[in-house]
Amino acid sequence: MSIQTEVLIVGGGVIGCAIARELAQEGISSTILERGEPCREASWAAAGALIARANEAEEGPLLAFKQQSLGMFEDLCSELREETGIDSGFRKTGGIDLFPTEEDIAQSEEFLGWQRKYGIEVERLSASDLRRMEPNLTDEIEHGALFPKFTQVRTPWFTRALLTSALKKGAKLETHTEVLGFITEGDRVVGVKTDREECFADTVILAAGPWSQALSQLLGREIPGVPVKGQIILLNDRSRPVEHIVHYGKTYLTPRDEGRIVVGSTEEWVGFQRRNTLEGIAHLLTSAKGFFPCLDKSSVEDVWHGFRPLTLDGLPFIGPFEGLEGFLCATGHYRSGIILSPITARVVAESMLGKPLSFDVSPFTPNRVHQMEGIDLSPRSDLH
Numbered sequence: 001m002s003i004q005t006e007v008l009i010v011g012g013g014v015i016g017c018a019i020a021r022e023l024a025q026e027g028i029s030s031t032i033l034e035r036g037e038p039c040r041e042a043s044w045a046a047a048g049a050l051i052a053r054a055n056e057a058e059e060g061p062l063l064a065f066k067q068q069s070l071g072m073f074e075d076l077c078s079e080l081r082e083e084t085g086i087d088s089g090f091r092k093t094g095g096i097d098l099f100p101t102e103e104d105i106a107q108s109e110e111f112l113g114w115q116r117k118y119g120i121e122v123e124r125l126s127a128s129d130l131r132r133m134e135p136n137l138t139d140e141i142e143h144g145a146l147f148p149k150f151t152q153v154r155t156p157w158f159t160r161a162l163l164t165s166a167l168k169k170g171a172k173l174e175t176h177t178e179v180l181g182f183i184t185e186g187d188r189v190v191g192v193k194t195d196r197e198e199c200f201a202d203t204v205i206l207a208a209g210p211w212s213q214a215l216s217q218l219l220g221r222e223i224p225g226v227p228v229k230g231q232i233i234l235l236n237d238r239s240r241p242v243e244h245i246v247h248y249g250k251t252y253l254t255p256r257d258e259g260r261i262v263v264g265s266t267e268e269w270v271g272f273q274r275r276n277t278l279e280g281i282a283h284l285l286t287s288a289k290g291f292f293p294c295l296d297k298s299s300v301e302d303v304w305h306g307f308r309p310l311t312l313d314g315l316p317f318i319g320p321f322e323g324l325e326g327f328l329c330a331t332g333h334y335r336s337g338i339i340l341s342p343i344t345a346r347v348v349a350e351s352m353l354g355k356p357l358s359f360d361v362s363p364f365t366p367n368r369v370h371q372m373e374g375i376d377l378s379p380r381s382d383l384h
């Protein structure tokens with residue numbers, strides 16, 4: 001058996017599903033090829049925090065890309081609810097950044113200035129504001145900042161809604177179908193070989209998260225990067241001790257409606273190591289308890305992990321490789337793939353239709369490989 005469609009999408013994570021939906025909306029038929037079940041990797045593991053902060057490292061096109069995408073969520077989630085009946089868990093939770101150390105306090109004016117420069121709404125919080133907004137926060141922290149516009153989705157719900165909508169609009173999904181190679185004719189990619197069949201299409205889109213790197217090498221191309229493992233714990237406390245998405249350093253607590261709190265997340269450069277570790281969980285629990293001592297009494301309901309697709313310069317890869325027809329990349333979204341899924345899908349669909357792009361994605365071109373400056377990709381973790 002072989003599949004023939006306009007577009008083949010390799011990888012059924014949030015990026016692949018969002019693209020399939022957007023293409024279907026434009027009348028372009030696509031089939032998602034997913035080697036397992038859809039949205040069970042990073043796109044399931046993610047906390048679903050819809051946030052963007054400005055800082056020196058985030059200056060530039062990535063922040064603007066995120067801001068544009070964040071602006072699409074409210075309408076998208078209500079469309080998804082109308083189309084599928086599924087609540088994506090979009091909530092206007094608001095966020096609080098903590099400034100616990102003298103150094104954080106000293107840098108806070110500059111930090112707030114960065115947000116204002118990039119149009120991100122932010123308010124300084126005094127000790128009494130913090131107590132009022134987060135009554136269970138430790139007394140030891142007296143400074144912080146409120147991001148009133150921060151929101152969240154429940155990623156398993158959001159991705160299910162995206163996929164259900166895509167399928168309703170005519171997209172197809174092949175699960176348990178692993179792409180093992182590409183079929184080329186000259187400099188054109190005309191299809192893929194899977195462990196079950198050969199599939200042909202006018203365009204193949206690579207949206208395989210951190211596995212995109214190895215797949216691109218099968219075409220003699222490079223998406224330099226590594227998977228960055230993140231561990232998360234899910235706490236349950238019916239007293240709802242946390243009200244906002246509370247953040248410090250790499251730790252954030254995202255409260256859900258029903259008293260659950262997602263505490264994330266580690267950054268571990270350990271390849272595809274599929275397990276939670278005592279060290280990782282202890283690190284998250286200690287941080288969470290340090291901010292909210294009452295969490296000592298809450299239940300630990302679950303732990304999980306996922307692999308963020310990081311590229312060598314921290315920017316996504318979106319668009320074609322020079323000299324390779326019929327092939328597009330949509331990958332490398334690192335810590336922000338949920339946030340960036342609506343805008344990525346939009347520009348991919350627009351580029352296929354030859355329409356003007358809603359966002360200039362030239363900074364994310366896969367052809368920048370030879371100029372990429374390196375993030376240190378060597379094995380390490382932030383646990384020590």
Ligand SMILES: Cc1cc2nc3c(=O)[nH]c(=O)nc-3n(C[C@H](O)[C@H](O)[C@H](O)COP(=O)(O)OP(=O)(O)OC[C@H]3O[C@@H](n4cnc5c(N)ncnc54)[C@H](O)[C@@H]3O)c2cc1C
Binds near residue numbers: 035038330
């Ligand atoms: C702990 C953690 C917390 C996070 N929190 C947030 C957050 O709060 N907000 C946010 O925006 N982002 C967050 N992220 C990042 C976000 O999850 C990722 O950027 C995003 O999910 C990447 O989506 P993707 O579709 O590119 O990749 P994936 O979700 O990894 O999907 C890729 C898919 O491709 C499939 N695949 C791989 N190889 C093949 C093959 N050969 N053939 C067929 N299929 C294949 C895989 O099975 C997988 O389903 C978090 C990530 C982690 C790990």
